[in-house]
Amino acid sequence: MPPQEDSSPTQDSFSEQELGKFQTLMDIVARLRAPGGCPWDREQTHESLKRNLLEESYEVIEAIDQGDPAVLSEELGDLLVQVAFHADIAKEAGDFQLEDVLREINAKLVRRHPHVFADGHAKDAREVERNWEQIKAEERKAKGESKSPVEGIPGNLPALAYAQLMQDRVGKAGFEWDDISGVLDKIVEEVAELKAAATPEEKMHELGDLLFTMVNLTRWSGEHAEDVLRKANQRFGKRYLGMEKLAAERSLDFNSLSLNQKEELWQEAKRLVG
Known part of the structure; x- marks a missing residue:
C-alpha cells in the first residue's frame, strides 16, 4: 500500500477567520493532547503547568510595562493557551468543561x-x-x-501583593485610617521601634511591620506596591548599568573606585537615564 499522507492539521488547515476564534485554540489544544498528539502536551497536568501559568502572567505584566501593544497581544495569547490547557485537562478528567468556566464567570459578572x-x-x-x-x-x-476579610487570600501571592490585598479587604470592612497622615505617623513609629529593637528576632519583626506599613502608604497613594517596587528595581538597574558604562568609557576600574567616586557616577547616571 502507498504511504498514508499525514492528515494532521497545519496552519494552512485553518482560515484566517478560524485562526481568530477561541474555539480553534481549544481544538488545537485538544488535538495536541489527544492520542497521537504531542507527547509533552499529553503529559501535562494542572500541577505541572502552575509554573507556566505564573511565568506567562508575569510576561503579560512586563508587556504592559513596556507599553508595546504587539508584545502584549502575543503574551495575552500565551496566557490564553494556559486557560485552554487547564480547561482541556479538566474536561478529560470529567471535572468541568470550558462552557462551565464561561457560564460561571459570565453569570458572576452580570450578578x-x-x-x-x-x-x-x-x-x-x-x-x-x-x-x-x-x-x-x-x-x-x-x-x-x-469568611473574615483576612481569610481566603491566595497564599502563593507575592508578599507585597498579599499585604496590599489584605489591607484593601480590612479597609473595606472599616478597619482603616481616617486619612494618609495616620499612615505616615505609623511609619515614624515603626522606624523608632526598629531602631530600638535589641535582638535579631525583634529586628525582623519590626522590619516586617515597617514593610507592611509602607505597603499601606502605597495603597493610600493610589498605587500598587508590586508595581512601585518593580519600577524602582528597573530604575536602579538602569542607573547601575549607566554607572558601569560611564566608568568603562573613562577606563576606570569600577570595583576599585571609592564609594564617593561611585556616588558621583551614580548621580551622573541618574541624570542621564532618569
Whole structure:
C-alpha cells in the first residue's frame, strides 16, 4: 500500500477567520493532547503547568510595562493557551468543561454589576467596589460561608501583593485610617521601634511591620506596591548599568573606585537615564 499522507492539521488547515476564534485554540489544544498528539502536551497536568501559568502572567505584566501593544497581544495569547490547557485537562478528567468556566464567570459578572445589567445604582467607582463586596458577602452567606476579610487570600501571592490585598479587604470592612497622615505617623513609629529593637528576632519583626506599613502608604497613594517596587528595581538597574558604562568609557576600574567616586557616577547616571 502507498504511504498514508499525514492528515494532521497545519496552519494552512485553518482560515484566517478560524485562526481568530477561541474555539480553534481549544481544538488545537485538544488535538495536541489527544492520542497521537504531542507527547509533552499529553503529559501535562494542572500541577505541572502552575509554573507556566505564573511565568506567562508575569510576561503579560512586563508587556504592559513596556507599553508595546504587539508584545502584549502575543503574551495575552500565551496566557490564553494556559486557560485552554487547564480547561482541556479538566474536561478529560470529567471535572468541568470550558462552557462551565464561561457560564460561571459570565453569570458572576452580570450578578455583580447590577448597576449595568439590572436596576442597581452606583454613582462612582468607589460605590461599585462597595456594592461588589456586599454582593460577594451575600453570595458567601447563601453558601453558608462566613469568611473574615483576612481569610481566603491566595497564599502563593507575592508578599507585597498579599499585604496590599489584605489591607484593601480590612479597609473595606472599616478597619482603616481616617486619612494618609495616620499612615505616615505609623511609619515614624515603626522606624523608632526598629531602631530600638535589641535582638535579631525583634529586628525582623519590626522590619516586617515597617514593610507592611509602607505597603499601606502605597495603597493610600493610589498605587500598587508590586508595581512601585518593580519600577524602582528597573530604575536602579538602569542607573547601575549607566554607572558601569560611564566608568568603562573613562577606563576606570569600577570595583576599585571609592564609594564617593561611585556616588558621583551614580548621580551622573541618574541624570542621564532618569
